[in-house]
Amino acid sequence: MSAPETFTGNRGLQLEEPLTFETGDPALSAVDLPPVPEAPDRLGGLAREGEIGLPGLSEPQVMRHYLRLSQKNYAIDAGFYPLGSCTMKHNPRLNEKVARLPGLGDLHPLQPVSTVQGALAVMDACAHWLKTLTGMPAVAMSPAAGAHGELTGLMTIRAALEAAGDARAKVLVPESAHGTNPASAHFCGYGVESIPANDRGRVDLAAFKDKLGGDVAAVMLTNPNTCGLFEDEILEIAEAIHGIGGYFYCDGANFNAIVGRVRPGDLGIDCMHLNLHKTFSTPHGGGGPGSGPVVLSAPLAPFAPLPYVVHGPDGFRLVEHAADSDGRPFGRVKGFHGQFGVFVRALAYMMSMGSDGLRQVSEDAVLNANYLLAGLKDDLSPSFDGPCMHEVLFDDHFLRNTGVSTLDMAKALIDEGFHPMTMYFPLVVHGALLMEPTETESKETLDLFIATVRDLARRAKAGEADSFHAAPRLTPRRRLDETLAARKPVLRWTPPAPAADAAD
Ligand SMILES: Cc1ncc(COP(=O)(O)O)c(C=O)c1O
Structure with missing residues (x-):
């Protein structure tokens, strides 16, 4: 079998990984299939006429190819991943084990309800924990991600307003909200108005109040916000939005900063999605499944989407049709019942942590972020005074006149063995570096990270910009040219020209 030049046996780990199409040998196969019985015309006109051209590979070749590819990835299981706003924390393997139990992992969503009572009990218990916390x-358990929860929450709000004969046109979104918030509001058909941040990185209350009017359906506040700060005027915000008959949407994806300490329902929030895949531990990043249940206040509850689980004298059942519902559900947002495997993981996580363990989560998440702040504040430039919540925001002031940018810092960190922090987000500060250590990192890891970032900052200030521009040097791919000029033109499909008329 001939292999491309780039692939040299066991050194393949450091080198280019060829495509399976480049290494495949048509004579090889990973499976031994029995000969196909002669059955002419079994598929009629649908029968394939030629080879489909799949690469022929043995099972070890396939395994090694994918393992090598996976080793080129950075992952939370490989090292520290302080990607702000993403809560890249360790996922206890216990939750994975529970989710794979055959009685849970092998279920089919179309099984009769009488055979899945345990699964419905899991969904009900998970919902109960979320409502309590x-x-x-x-x-509403079914949304499949945070942004999907945002859309679902807004659709619930719209359904409630329309039912009251009070359809409204606008949603207010603070600058310090997560980027998915304005996108979800727009997607839901609302006009989006931005509210500026004040010089403390929180919502400018006066500017917010100025924008309130009878056409405002809701405000969408991220709390703690993307500057890593608690919105300390949240009660005033709730009162003001309710005062004009609007709803208070809160982006609860950063719930690990407050879980067990603050109940959003007590803050006047009407609607909030939770990212189970962030706060309640599930593979996150690299394509792990998401889940974004939306908790709702009493006025919104009747409009929640289908399906939902109820418990009656005959056990659990799913309400799947509007006619069977006590409320006025606006419809479904997902096939079947939501991300069941994530519910199992989240429930296993919550039950194994217990309420005291969940309180500890928020304490440690905030403590770790403040530890980074304290360790880095003299060498970097913190964007706002005072302590932070679960993530800490720096701007690029400390890099001024060094020739080193936020991007260069991030690339240099890769060579030091760390995943970079979030860059250039949020937009409220210049050249943002947003770091979220999460509650699962140890003091030793944070100390190493602090020492590394400090060293980079000092090297930048000492005039070593050139070494930054060359980073990363130790990765399978070197720095990509991300300038606009380097962008390839977008390939667009052009419809084939209509066939010339045979008579012409
Ligand atoms: C604050 C915040 N809101 C919303 C989202 C969107 O969640 P998802 O990526 O699951 O759609 C995220 C993503 O991490 C987030 O950090």
């Missing part, structure tokens, strides 16, 4: 009376 947030102090909210209802939860």
Whole structure:
């Protein structure tokens, strides 16, 4: 079998990984299939006429190819991953084990309800924990991600307003909100108005109040916000939005900063999605499944989407049709019942942590971020005064006149063995570096990270910009040219020209 020049046996780990199409030998196969019985015309006109051209590979070749590719990835299981706003924390393997139990992992969503009572009990228990932790009376479990939860929450708000004959046109979104918030509001058909941040990185309350009017359906606040700060005027915000008959949407994806300490229901919030895949531990990043249940206040609960689980004298059942519902559900947002495997993981996580363990989560998440702040504040430039919540924001002031940019810092960190922090987000500060250590990192890891970042900052200030521009040097791919000029033109499909008329 001929192999491309780039692939040299066991040194393949450091080198280019060829495509399976480049290494495949048509004579090889990973499976031994029995000969196909002669059955002419079994598929009629649908029968394939030629080879489909799949690469022929043995099972070890396939395994090694994918393992080598996976080793070129950075992962939370490989090292520290302080990607702000993403809560890249360790996922206890216990939750994975529970989710794979055959009685849970092998279920089919179309099984008769009488055979899945345990699974419905899991969904019900998970919903119960989420309602208890947030102090909210209802939860829609089916949204499949945070942004999907945002859309679902806004659709619930719209359904409630329309039912009251009060359809409204606008949603207010603070500058310090997560980027998915304005996108979800726009997607839901609302006009989006931005509220500026004040010089403390929080919502400018006066500017917010100026924008309130009878056409505002909701405000969408991220709390703690993307500057890593608690919105300390949140009660005033709730009162003001309710005062004009609008709803208070809160992006609860950063719930690990407050879980067990603050119940959003007590803050006047009407609607909030939770990223189970962030706060409640599930593979996150690299394509792990997401889940974004939305907790709802009493006025919104009747409009929650289908399906939902109820418990009656005959056990659990799913309410799947509007006619069977006590409320006025606006419809479904997902096939079947949501991300069941993530519910199992989240429930296993919550039960194994217990309420005291969950309180500890928020304490440690905030402590770790403040430890980074304290360790880096003299060498970097913190964007706002005072302590932070679960993540800490720096701007690029400390890099001024060094020839080193936020991007260069991030690339240099890769060579030091760390995943970079989030760069250039949030937009409220210049050249943002947003670091989220999460609650699962040890003091030793944070100390090493602090020492590394300090060293980079000092090298930048000492005039070593050139070495930054060359980074990363130790990765399978070197720095890509991300300038606009380097962008390839977008390939667009052009419809084939209509066939010339045979008579012409
Ligand atoms: C604050 C915040 N809101 C919303 C989202 C969107 O969640 P998802 O990526 O699951 O759609 C994220 C993503 O991490 C987030 O950090």
